[in-house]
Amino acid sequence: MNFEVVFLGTGAAVPSKTRGTTSQFVDIHGHTYLIDAGEGVQMAMRREGLRFQKLKGIFISHMHGDHVLGLPGLLSTMSLLGRRSPLNVWGPPVLESWLGETWRMIGAHHTFDILHHAWSPKDVVCLEMGNRHRLVSFPVKHRVDCCGLRIEEHSLPWTLQKGHPLFASLTHEERRRLKSGEAISRGGSALQPDMCCDPPPKARAYVYSADTRPSQRVKDQAEGAEVLYHDATFETSDAARAESTYHSTAAEAGRLASQAKVGTLVLGHISQRYKSTDALLAEARSYHGHVLVAEDGMKLSL
């Protein structure tokens, strides 16, 4: 089952020649979501050949321009191209009225419904999809109200062993129950899933920290995740600036990833002040064994 993240914009507030502002595309089991929509998100999606008309939802972490200014343009284009299916948009409470005012000022007409869901400053399940994955938002520590996002698999199915002697005789309902991990009754005794099925694969999780200081909430949500994308705006030499602007250094991201025992740490929200990311990488690697620096257009399969 596919689970992939495409990093569309990996820079901090000011875009550079090589890094756009924040946006990510996530495909989990064929369901696609956008996390944040910085300016330039439409062209970035075009470059990567990603279909935005199929998006199930867009999650906006906070109301800073580098995370939200691409959203009105993207939604407008969806209408110009004739989208009909409703679109979930999760974001700060003020997002709906901000967009509403924008539509009113430019006289926009939409061909589809935008389903607004205001997140609140606590851990919230935004969406359970197909009973196989969910989106969970959680508050982080930024200058303004801001939420990170955990996208995780759950309740993955057991796989029936086709060579098992009972395979051909199982009814549709019996197959459904075994795949769900439930026992069925056979010959007066219980047939457990592990007697005729292969166990489900380990559920995977992708965690997006959003813009944040290192925080216990991020650490809790990142616990055991395959991939954590963490704010690493600054080098340690700029630690005071990281603190005053409510961002993180690469070393802080590395330390948190190590404490949370994540698989891969991806450093993101990279300041355009650094000509090279070598120091960011080295700082994070001094705490965590597997670290990547996000690049625009980079794809990662979980």
Ligand SMILES: [Zn+2]
């Ligand atoms: Zn930002």
